Amino acid sequence: MVKITINDNVTKLKEKSKSKNTQDKYEGDWLKFIDYCKNKYKCNPLEVDDLDSAYALTANYMDWLHEDPEAKILKGSSNIPGREKLNNNPYSSTAYKASTIQRILASITYKYRLNNFQFDRKNPNIAETISAIVRNEKNHKSGQAKEILKADIEKIINFINDDSEDYSTFRDKALILIGFYSFCRRSELLGMKYEHLHFGDDGIQVLIPFSKTDQTGEGRMIFLPTTNDSFCPVKALKNWLE
Structure with a gap:
């Protein structure tokens, strides 16, 4: 059986299907995910053994972003422009909101698919984690900004x-x-x-x-x-x- 993969030019064309602003956000989100994987699991998310490991990494990251008091990664590291260190700690103390986590998931999904992973954000590990994050935020939401009149x-x-x-x-x-x-x-x-x-x-x-x-x-x-x-x-x- 012959396995055919897309060439580099097709990959570049796929990247151009998104606006420059969207591409920049996806790239920033992905670099932060790489940073997390290297710090937490000593691995690159594109070098995991199988798709289940990719789902597990992503679900753990979603949970960490929402729950961990050190979850808001400051912009940049050695590979991310503009990184700042806070008391030599690359993390600040405010977790992400559900809407931001969903956007980050879209970035991760896009990057995995761009690299030929059959990544499905509807995978139970991912979908149930996001659902729990949204529900938890609704239960604790207070002081939401009012619509400007x-x-x-x-x-x-x-x-x-x-x-x-x-x-x-x-x-x-x-x-x-x-x-x-x-x-x-x-x-x-x-x-x-x-x-x-x-x-x-x-x-x-x-x-x-x-x-x-x-x-x-x-x-x-x-x-x-x-x-x-x-x-x-x-x-x-x-x-x-x-």
């Missing part, structure tokens, strides 16, 4: 208005109001360019060319209406541009 935005804008009317003031007001009324992510706001703006009598149409949920770059249009109050995103944007 228009009244909160108005307070922020009023506070900014008390400052000097310089370029940064106009910029901050525009970004805050556009972000609130458009429900745009930070990366989407940063990706906006003047040519994406189409001004009309009743507002602005804005092209969002690329976003986290639009990996193929098809783009989407949003509309920001002109309002008659001092918290109008359209007026704020025009003031900034002028």
Whole structure:
């Protein structure tokens, strides 16, 4: 029987299927996982004997991230740029939340599959560990941040208005109001360019060319209406541009 494996070029193409930001997050998560495996088990996660060992390593890592008081790995080590040492301890004292652990699991799953492991995040060891982490967090959750309301935005804008009317003031007001009324992510706001703006009598149409949920770059249009109050995103944007 002949075994065929994908070549290096296909591997590179698979990596490019993700955005640069996503690739960077996956790479950072994976390097931290390697760091954990080397420190805890003296092994490389890609050099385990079988898939069950990969599942066990990953499940143990998920549990450690959530439960261990030393679980939040500081960025970097000898192979991770920007690492800082805290009293010569490469770990800080705050465990990860369930949502972050699920993202880290996605990174680990992606990297294993990229290296020809038939890694399935629905494996019972993985799925049950994640389910327990989510349930445990729900049972202990308190003081969750409240949704920001228009009244909160108005307070922020009023506070900014008390400052000097310089370029940064106009910029901050525009970004805050556009972000609130458009429900745009930070990366989407940063990706906006003047040519994406189409001004009309009743507002602005804005092209969002690329976003986290639009990996193929098809783009989407949003509309920001002109309002008659001092918290109008359209007026704020025009003031900034002028």
